[in-house]
Amino acid sequence: MRTTVGIIGAGPAGLLLARLLHNAGIDSVVLETRDRAYVEQRQRAGILEQGTVDVLREAGAAARMDREGIPHDGIELRFDRRRHRVDFPALTGGRSVMVYAQTEVCKDLIALQLAAGGPLLFEAEALAVEGAGTEQPRVRFRHQGREDVLECDYVVGCDGSWGVARKAVPADVSRVFERTYPYGWLGILADVPPSHDELVYARHDRGFALLSMRSPTVTRAYLQVPADTDAADWGDEEIWDELDRRLETDDAWTLKRGPITAKSVTPMRSHVHEPMRHGRVFLAGDAAHIVPPTGAKGLNLAVGDVVTFARALVELRDTGSDARLEAYSATCLRRVWQAERFSYAMTTMLHRAPGATPFDDRIQLAQLDRITTARSAEADLAESYTGFPLD
Numbered sequence: 001m002r003t004t005v006g007i008i009g010a011g012p013a014g015l016l017l018a019r020l021l022h023n024a025g026i027d028s029v030v031l032e033t034r035d036r037a038y039v040e041q042r043q044r045a046g047i048l049e050q051g052t053v054d055v056l057r058e059a060g061a062a063a064r065m066d067r068e069g070i071p072h073d074g075i076e077l078r079f080d081r082r083r084h085r086v087d088f089p090a091l092t093g094g095r096s097v098m099v100y101a102q103t104e105v106c107k108d109l110i111a112l113q114l115a116a117g118g119p120l121l122f123e124a125e126a127l128a129v130e131g132a133g134t135e136q137p138r139v140r141f142r143h144q145g146r147e148d149v150l151e152c153d154y155v156v157g158c159d160g161s162w163g164v165a166r167k168a169v170p171a172d173v174s175r176v177f178e179r180t181y182p183y184g185w186l187g188i189l190a191d192v193p194p195s196h197d198e199l200v201y202a203r204h205d206r207g208f209a210l211l212s213m214r215s216p217t218v219t220r221a222y223l224q225v226p227a228d229t230d231a232a233d234w235g236d237e238e239i240w241d242e243l244d245r246r247l248e249t250d251d252a253w254t255l256k257r258g259p260i261t262a263k264s265v266t267p268m269r270s271h272v273h274e275p276m277r278h279g280r281v282f283l284a285g286d287a288a289h290i291v292p293p294t295g296a297k298g299l300n301l302a303v304g305d306v307v308t309f310a311r312a313l314v315e316l317r318d319t320g321s322d323a324r325l326e327a328y329s330a331t332c333l334r335r336v337w338q339a340e341r342f343s344y345a346m347t348t349m350l351h352r353a354p355g356a357t358p359f360d361d362r363i364q365l366a367q368l369d370r371i372t373t374a375r376s377a378e379a380d381l382a383e384s385y386t387g388f389p390l391d
Helices: 012-023 036-041 050-058 063-068 088-092 102-116 236-246 298-319 328-350 358-373 375-386
Strands: 005-008 028-031 070-072 074-079 082-087 097-099 124-130 138-143 146-151 154-157 175-190 199-202 209-215 218-226 260-274 281-283
Touching (some): 005 012, 012 028, 050 097, 097 209, 199 328, 218 236, 298 328
Parallel strands (some): 074 199
Antiparallel strands (some): 124 138
C-alpha cells in the first residue's frame, strides 16, 4: 500500500487528521488496532474547547454536535460550602466550551471517513514504524491475518503512549517528563438529569468531586479516590452519599440521584515526550503527552497537534516552504506545556493529597479565594479552560 500520510490510530486525533487532509486533497490511510464497535464505545473526554468546536465546524464534522451538544458558558467552583460561577464569555471576550462526548466525535468522524475519505482499516495492528529518518517511512501492520506494509511520505502516530510510533524516536534523543498522582477518579454514568446546568468542580476536605453530564438526561460524575481503588468496591448509594457530602452548599441546592449504569477508575498522571517529531514521524495526542483530566485538555491538545500538522503540510504543498513542518514539535510543545501547567494547577488546587496538612488546606483555600475575588486570576482560569491558540 502507498499513501502520502500514514495515520496510526483511529481516535479523535487520527480521525480528525484524516478528515482535514481529505478536505485539503491530501491522501491518507488510517490504521486502527481495535474494531469499530470498540472505538465508538470507549468513554473518554466530554469537553470541547472553543478552538476544537471551530475546527470541527470548518471540517464539516459538526452537524450532530451542533444539534445535540450542550454549550457551556462557565463552570462553578465549590469550596467551604460556597459557590462561585466563572463566566467564560465575560472573561475571555466571548469564548465558551461544548459538552459533547469523545465517543460521539469519533462516531461522526468515522461515518465521514467511510463515506468520503481515504481507507480506514479496523483491526489493523501496527507492528513497527521503519525508516523514520528517510524520505519514505514505512508502517508494518497486520490485517485480516496477514502482514502488510504501508509506504508513506509521512507517518503520524496517534496511537497512545504505548503505541509503536513513539518507539520510532531513538532513545538517545527522547526526553520524558512525568508526574504520577497518588489518587484517581471514580467515574460514573447515571440515568438521571444533571443536577446543575454547568460543570461543578468541588474542593472538599474528604477529596475532590466533579459534577458533569453527557446529555440532558445522563449525569457524569467523579470522586477523588486512592489510586489503587477498585470501582466494584463502591456501592451505588455509597457513591451518591459521598457526592452529596463533597458537593454540599449552604443554599437549597440538591443532588439528583438515579440508576448508575457504568463506573470505572481513571488514573491521574502528567506526561510529556520530547521531541514530538523525528524525521518524518510525528507524534500527536496521547502518543506525545498526557494530562490529568481536571483541566479538560486531553482531546483538545490532540486536536491542536493534528491541526498544526495539517496546516504545515498544506503550506509545504502550496508554497514549497517546510518551515512550519520543521517547527511542528516546538509549536505543539508550547501549547502542551501551557496545558500541563493549567491541568497541574487545577489538580493540586482541588484534590486533597494523602498526608495533606492544615497548611496545605489553607493554601488551597487561598488559591480558590484568589480566583473568586481577583478578576485577573479568574480570567486566567477562564482563558486556560476555554483553550490555548491552536497554532
